[in-house]
Amino acid sequence: MFYSRVCEKLQITYPIIQAGMAGTVVTPELVAAVSNSGGLGTLGAGYMSSDQIRFAVRAIRQLTDKPFAVNLFITKEMQMNEKQVEEAQHLLQPIREQLQLETVKQTVQLPESYKEQLKVLIEENVPVFSFTFDTPKQEEIELLKRQGIKIIGTATNVAEGKVLAHLGVDIIVGQGSEAGGHRGTFLGKEQDSMIGTTALIPQLVDAIPHIPIVAAGGIMDGRGVVAAYALGAEGVQMGTAFLTCYESAAHKAHKEAIIKSTDQSTTMTRAFSGKYARGIQNAFIEQLKNKEEKFPAYPIQNALTTEIRQAAVKQNNGEYMSLWAGQASPLAQIEEAQQIIIRVIKETKETLTKLQSTIYK
DSSP states (O other), rough: OOOHHHHHTTOSSSSEEEEEOTTTTTTTHHHHHHTTTSBBBBEEEEOOOHHHHHHHHHHHHHSSSEEEEEEOOOOEEEEEEHHHHHHHHHHHHHHHTTOOOOOOSSSSOOOOOHHHHHHHHHTTOSSSSEEEEHHHHHHHHHHHHHOEEEEEEEEHHHHHHHHEEEOOEEEEEEEEETTTTEOOSSSOOOGGGGGOEEEEEEEEHHHOOTTTEEEEEOOOOOHHHHHHHTTOOOOOEEEEHHHHHTTOOHHHEEEEHHHTTTTTOOOEEEESSSEEEEEEEHEEEEHHTHHHGGSSSSTHHHHHHHHHHHHHHHOOOOOOOOOOOTHHHHHHOSOOOOHHHHHHHHHHHHHHHHHHHHHHO
């Protein structure tokens, strides 16, 4: 019933991928719990150092012998505009004062290159590598393939899907605009690629039939899985659904915001990181919504707001945290990761049975 090329390629039982949510949210315990339950757990390693990634990968391997993925942000080197950085710091200063932070220093600490992170994944021979924000070089893709590592890319439009297909990825995640967290757009303006999951998936499927498509964005239960399959997808990627599980290290304020959210709670913002992302509206987003375009691109703006976000966490102040969540966040439940997989599979079967009895009455 759940056979798909996604299951076959990844050697998993159920076509459910836990999204690689970067930051401190995803723990080795969460990754292992999803993989042990028949899905594909993913370590969101975008902000981790090489040493942290190595440690986490080895911790995951202590907890599971099943396939798992590691997700990286692919960012190319960019020139820093000192004047733009100074203006951004000026715009952020009132928020720093509200959180009782000292006046910001002029230096900006950018994250480690993805190339160093990728070296660790190859050395540790991780089963699956997934990426977003841009694409690795062709020679890097080929090196991963020679190692036997399966590769998953993210597309927010058909043109990106075709680029990923040309690179030779094994699976493409079609990220609809309903999805929580950062947009994976790497071709054109992010605003032009806010395509909903229902519209995006069948177009990707038709344009790239030789590569299995995984649907992401707004999928929280078995109804979403059935809908994704009806659109031609061969699997689903779920992020927000796992944010509120017991194994998630999301802050208590983040989990509470998701549980209390409504269908109108989330919005798109680039104020936190310089890249559009979907999260629950709060004071930070509200105060900067008319100034977003003045901020530098990712990862510079992300570095400028790091201290603010860290202070908000320490002060238990959800109004200044990045509360990433998708549009279907009200469907989130508090339960173990294993129970999410069991429930979603049960709901999928029930939905299919209900559909068959309705259609063939």
